[in-house]
Amino acid sequence: MINITKVVSNNFLIDILAKFQNVFGANLTGYEKMVDKGIKQIQEEMKKRNINLDWYRYEITQLTNGAVAIMLYGDGVEKISEPEIEVVEEPAKVSEEKIEEAKEEIKEVIGEVIEESSGSIGDAE
Numbered sequence: 001m002i003n004i005t006k007v008v009s010n011n012f013l014i015d016i017l018a019k020f021q022n023v024f025g026a027n028l029t030g031y032e033k034m035v036d037k038g039i040k041q042i043q044e045e046m047k048k049r050n051i052n053l054d055w056y057r058y059e060i061t062q063l064t065n066g067a068v069a070i071m072l073y074g075d076g077v078e079k080i081s082e083p084e085i086e087v088v089e090e091p092a093k094v095s096e097e098k099i100e101e102a103k104e105e106i107k108e109v110i111g112e113v114i115e116e117s118s119g120s121i122g123d124a125e
Helices: 010-024 028-047 096-124
Strands: 002-009 052-065 067-078
Touching: 002 010, 002 028, 002 052, 010 028, 028 067
Parallel strands: none
Antiparallel strands: 002 067, 052 067
16 A cells, blocks of 8 residues: 655635635635645655556545645555666776785784684693
8 A cells, every 4th residue: 555645735815815716606726726736746756756556546635724635545566776786897906915915914813813722722621
């Protein structure tokens, strides 16, 4: 189940104009634009999140005079995009000298570990 909710509102002047339009029975264009704005925001979020819906439904609820919550819900799939992988043309080159130094350090550490472990074995007897 996918849910997306947007809350949109009008300004005070649009509310006053809508009251006059309502008195004369005209379309409340300010509110129509407000609802369209919310639906467009939901559609933009769906594109951004890469959502494909099998079915969907909009639900619009008046919160206050001049503000509505627009909710889209439905069944679908949110496709997760694959991360971009940087392709390296050539592997990093390490000099032979550095490789030999690393080998020597490893031999020293292994020697120390062997000495410590053999000493602790002798102590246990």
